[in-house]
Amino acid sequence: MFMSELTxxxxxxxxxxxxxxxxxxxxxxxxxxxxxxxxxxxxxxEVNPTLEKIYEVAKTLEISAxxxxx
Numbered sequence: 001m002f003m004s005e006l007t008x009x010x011x012x013x014x015x016x017x018x019x020x021x022x023x024x025x026x027x028x029x030x031x032x033x034x035x036x037x038x039x040x041x042x043x044x045x046e047v048n049p050t051l052e053k054i055y056e057v058a059k060t061l062e063i064s065a066x067x068x069x070x
Contacts, residue, residue, distance in 0.1 A: 008045030
């Protein structure tokens with residue numbers, strides 16, 4: 001599977017903010033109404049999340065969506 005640098009950097013930022021808040025992937029996924037495995041794929045840069053998911057993750061992490069964009 002092809003992973004673009006942009007999706008990899010996005011995933012790294014999601015992981016960084018999630019860990020700063022001491023949240024597990026499972027907790028963040030639950031609050032964002034998504035499967036934990038899908039969140040894992042986001043963090044590894046394997047998928048391109050929708051804008052809705054980006055905003056939902058940002059809202060849950062209490063940051064701006066732009067903070068997640070490389």
